[in-house]
Amino acid sequence: MARNITPKEQDYSQWYLDVIKTAELADYAPVRGCMVIRPTGYSIWESIQKYFDEAFKETGHVNAYFPLLIPISFLEKEAEHVEGFAPECAVVTHAGGEELEEPLVIRPTSETVIGHMYSKWVQSWRDLPILINQWANVMRWEKRSRLFLRTSEFLWQEGHTAHATREEALEETLKMLEVYRTIMTEILALPVIAGEKSEGERFPGAENTFTCEAMMSDKKALQSGTSHFMGQNFAKAFEIQFQNQNLDLEYAWTTSWGVSTRLIGALIMTHSDNDGLILPPRVAPVKVVIMPISKDENKLNNSILPSAMELANRLNNVLGSRSVVVDTEFHMRPGDRFFSHLQRGVPLRLELGERDLEQGAVLAVRRDNREKMLLPISDVENSVPVILEQIHNDLYTRALNFRNDNTFQVSDFSEFKSILETNGGFIKAYFAGGVAEEKKIKEETGATVRCFPLEDTSTGKCFFTGKDNAKMAIFARSY
RNA sequence: CGGGGCGUAGCGCAGUCUGGUUAGCGCACCUGCUUUGGGAGCAGGGGGUCGAAGGUUCGAAUCCUUUCGCCCCGACCA
Numbered sequence: 183m184a185r186n187i188t189p190k191e192q193d194y195s196q197w198y199l200d201v202i203k204t205a206e207l208a209d210y211a212p213v214r215g216c217m218v219i220r221p222t223g224y225s226i227w228e229s230i231q232k233y234f235d236e237a238f239k240e241t242g243h244v245n246a247y248f249p250l251l252i253p254i255s256f257l258e259k260e261a262e263h264v265e266g267f268a269p270e271c272a273v274v275t276h277a278g279g280e281e282l283e284e285p286l287v288i289r290p291t292s293e294t295v296i297g298h299m300y301s302k303w304v305q306s307w308r309d310l311p312i313l314i315n316q317w318a319n320v321m322r323w324e325k326r327s328r329l330f331l332r333t334s335e336f337l338w339q340e341g342h343t344a345h346a347t348r349e350e351a352l353e354e355t356l357k358m359l360e361v362y363r364t365i366m367t368e369i370l371a372l373p374v375i376a377g378e379k380s381e382g383e384r385f386p387g388a389e390n391t392f393t394c395e396a397m398m399s400d401k402k403a404l405q406s407g408t409s410h411f412m413g414q415n416f417a418k419a420f421e422i423q424f425q426n427q428n429l430d431l432e433y434a435w436t437t438s439w440g441v442s443t444r445l446i447g448a449l450i451m452t453h454s455d456n457d458g459l460i461l462p463p464r465v466a467p468v469k470v471v472i473m474p475i476s477k478d479e480n481k482l483n484n485s486i487l488p489s490a491m492e493l494a495n496r497l498n499n500v501l502g503s504r505s506v507v508v509d510t511e512f513h514m515r516p517g518d519r520f521f522s523h524l525q526r527g528v529p530l531r532l533e534l535g536e537r538d539l540e541q542g543a544v545l546a547v548r549r550d551n552r553e554k555m556l557l558p559i560s561d562v563e564n565s566v567p568v569i570l571e572q573i574h575n576d577l578y579t580r581a582l583n584f585r586n587d588n589t590f591q592v593s594d595f596s597e598f599k600s601i602l603e604t605n606g607g608f609i610k611a612y613f614a615g616g617v618a619e620e621k622k623i624k625e626e627t628g629a630t631v632r633c634f635p636l637e638d639t640s641t642g643k644c645f646f647t648g649k650d651n652a653k654m655a656i657f658a659r660s661y
Numbered sequence: 662c663g664g665g666g667c668g669u670a671g672c673g674c675a676g677u678c679u680g681g682u683u684a685g686c687g688c689a690c691c692u693g694c695u696u697u698g699g700g701a702g703c704a705g706g707g708g709g710u711c712g713a714a715g716g717u718u719c720g721a722a723u724c725c726u727u728u729c730g731c732c733c734c735g736a737c738c739a
Contacts, residue, residue, distance in 0.1 A: 195733085270738070291739090325662070332738070405739065442739050452688065477697050485696075517700045524699095536699055545698085565699095 185526075189456045194400045199329065201450055205526040206460040208329050215334035219443065222526065223330075225467035230555055231317065232286035233369045234339060234441065243313040243341060248295050251318075252287040256294035259419040263293065266386020268657040270322040279385065288321040293387065293412070293438055296342045297420030298599050304434060307426050310543050311354070315341040330447035331404070331661050339441035344422055344434040348413070351435035352390075355411040358439040359392045362407040370445065371462035371574050372452055373397050373582040374406060375608075375656060377633025382620045385438075389413035393631045395656065397585040398451035401606040403632045406448045409439035418607075445571070447661075451552070453579050459527030460550055462577050463570040469505040470497060470566060471528045472544075475516055475535040481511070490534050493544070493562065500563045501570075524549065529573050530566065532557075550577055589656075593645050598657070602627050606659065614644035614652035629657045 187200040202208050207223030210216075219227065222365045234243070251274060257264045267290045274286040279410070300312060321335045341358060345351040354612040359376055366372040379391035388410040416422070417433040426432050463469050475492040477484040490508045497506040509519055523531055533545040544562070546555045550573050557565045588607030592598045596608055613631065615623070616653035623646065624630050635651045 210731085212730095266738090299668070320739085322738070326735095336739070337738070440739070444739055473698095475698055510695095515697050515699095515701065517697085520699050522700095533698070537698075 187456060187458055190399065195328075197456070198447075198451060201454050201458050202329050205527060207446065207450075207459070210329075212214075213334075215324050217327075217329050217333045217636040219337070222467060226449070226461070226465055227443055229465040229467065230370070230441075230445055231339070233365050235315075235317075236343065237247070237365060238315050238339075241313075241357065241361060243315045243343075245316060246314045247316055247318070248289075248292050248299065250289055252289050252292075252295050254285045254287050256298060257287055259294065259297075260387045262415075263387035263419075267291070267322075270324065272321050272323050289436075290320055290322045291440075292316065292318070292320075292340055293416055293436075294420070297416045297422060299418045299438070300342075300344050300434070300436075301422045304344060304422050304424050306618060307424050309346055310346045310424060310434060311350065312344045313341075313354075314343070315339060323628045328447075328661075331444055338440050340438060340440045342580060343437045344417070345436070346424065346426065346432070346434065348435050351413075351437050352411050355390070355392060355409045355437045355439070358437070359394065359407075359409040362394050362409065362439070362441060363445070364407060366394060366396070366661055367447075367578065369462070369464045370449055371578040371581065372406065372445075372448055373578060375633060375635050376637070377407075377635040377656065379633055380620055380631040380655070382617045383631060387412065387415050389415065392636075393633050395658075396448055397453065397581075397588065397608060397658070398448070398661070399454075399584065400451070401588050401608075401658075402450050403608065403625070403656075403660040404444070404451065405632070405660065406445055407439070410437060410651070412436040412438065416430060418505075453577050454527065457521075458525030460577070461527040461529060462574050463529040464574060466527065466529050467505070468507050468526070468528050469501055469570060470530045470532060471507055471509050471523050472497075472532045472534060473509045473516070473519060473523075475533055475659075479606050481536060486534055486536065486539060487538060489559075493532070493534070493559065497562060497566055500567060506541075530569060532566075548573060549582075595646055598629075599627055600658070602629055608632070609657045610638075611645040611655060611657065612642035612652035613646060613655035613657075614649040615646050619646055623657070625654065626660045627657075630660060632656045632658050632660060 187204060188196040190197045199481055203220060206220050208220055209218045211218050254273065257267060271290055272288045274288065275282055303309060303312065317339050319335055319337050324332050324334050327333045343354050345354060363374055363376045366374045374394040374396045379393050384391045385408065390411040392409045394407040396404050398404050414433040414435055416436050422434040423431050424434060449461065450459065453462065471488045472494050472629050474482060476486050476488045492506045494506045498504065511519055527549060529549050531547045533547065538544050542559050543556045544559055546557050546569065588605065589610060590601050590607065591610040592601060598611060601609055620631055634655050638654040640654055641651050643650055
């Protein structure tokens with residue numbers, strides 16, 4: 183295991199990779215741009231999945247599975263969609279030892295196959311809405327990849343819904359955006375700004391794209407979830423038609439929305455420090471580690487270890503099985519054991535030694551701020567969950583404060599540029615430009631419109647074009 | 662896909678310019694003893710054929726040609 187993590191200040195990119203490596207979250211695969219998600223990384227993904235999946239079901243969605251391979255002609259049915267995805271598609275041309283009559287694309291996203299199926303399933307207004315989600319892998323051939331943030335293959339969830347009316351589909355789009363925002367806040371401790379994407383950043387084929395944007399600890403933005411309103415674009419391309427109550431034939435209105443394993447990258451870059459991973463308790467595979475400590479082997483085996491086991495059982499009953507573990511790596515010295523849990527981001531460590539046992543207490547050490555507390559053993563069922571809750575809140579607040587401290591509102595371009603140069607971060611400004619203006623700003627500053635935040639509906643004079651009645655936009659350099 | 666860098670033990674590197682003993686070093690790993698409340702010490706030990714292919718040569722990690730891969734910086738993207 184790598185022992186030293188490159189400090190963030192020295193090389194952020196290397197720091198990120200070092201954190202992943204020391205926490206054993208992922209490793210490079212033999213194929214370029216692909217990664218192996220190691221057990222620890224995968225259990226974080228399982229935690230994330232659990233919360234999202236539950237929320238999807240609560241909002242009436244059901245899971246299904248659509249195939250990995252998509253006829254290439256499907257992609258070509260929606261003009262913007264093919265233009266957007268064709269360059270990054272991997273294509274299967276041979277199978278069974280023969281060249282295929284029609285090449286098959288490895289799904290970069292599933293709008294097209296799902297559209298095809300929906301057209302078969304939808305006849306009447308009674309067939310709507312269709313509210314389906316799928317957990318799957320997708321492939322987008324990336325020129326430049328980074329673990330979790332951008333790999334050629336990644337895991338995600340894609341919801342695809344079809345509705346009878348524009349209003350209902352739009353409502354669905356925003357509802358799922360809000361589901362994302364809530365889970366990111368309450369489970370991942372990620373402060374995000376929900377907003378609408380600019381024309382230039384829109385999903386290929388969508389009428390409108392909404393996003394949750396987060397600020398990483400290097401002040402760059404990360405798009406951490408998106409929700410698209412497709413209008414009738416895909417319904418027309420795939421003939422998803424239904425007969426309404428007036429006997430008219432109508433095209434359905436569709437949406438799609440997704441979050442991916444990129445969220446793990448967001449967690450790392452939002453919370454972790456120079457000693458390694460820091461995980462918010464709700465997604466931490468191991469929430470609490472109990473470390474029995476003693477140089478006296480007899481005491482260790484006869485009293486400390488059994489006490490630690492009992493403590494773990496009691497806590498597991500409260501926190502959920504297997505989220506509390508006892509560290510029995512006695513071949514390692516305590517210092518090494520401390521650091522290994524530190525690097526893996528275990529939110530809370532309970533040290534149990536002779537001194538503690540004598541006073542009927544454990545020494546609790548928080549991963550996020552290193553705070554040490556002596557907790558009465560009799561009361562851990564109450565005290566530990568409270569501390570974990572506090573850790574979650576503190577992580578969220580710290581990230582939120584960081585974002586606020588690095589968000590600036592400007593009214594002219596020179597100020598825009600100087601802030602971006604000297605500090606970076608999010609820049610709020612009224613903006614009325616189109617794709618051409620966005621491109622110009624990007625070329626000159628590296629920053630793009632991350633979103634038009636939903637929570638700020640004020641209007642003003644555009645900082646770039648001078649036009650009145652411009653919407654509030656957030657700009658940033660991004661991943 | 663353009664610019665730069667690099668492939669020698671699990672990781673990090675030296676050796677390559679100026680071919681020549683059994684290819685070294687640090688960390689990690691294994692064994693033993695001593696240690697153990699914040700990254701231990703000593704002793705012993707295992708592991709590589711030098712990214713791959715071809716060529717030059719008595720002899721190649723080292724020279725030549727080709728090729729593959731990775732990392733960093735840019736253009737394109739969840």
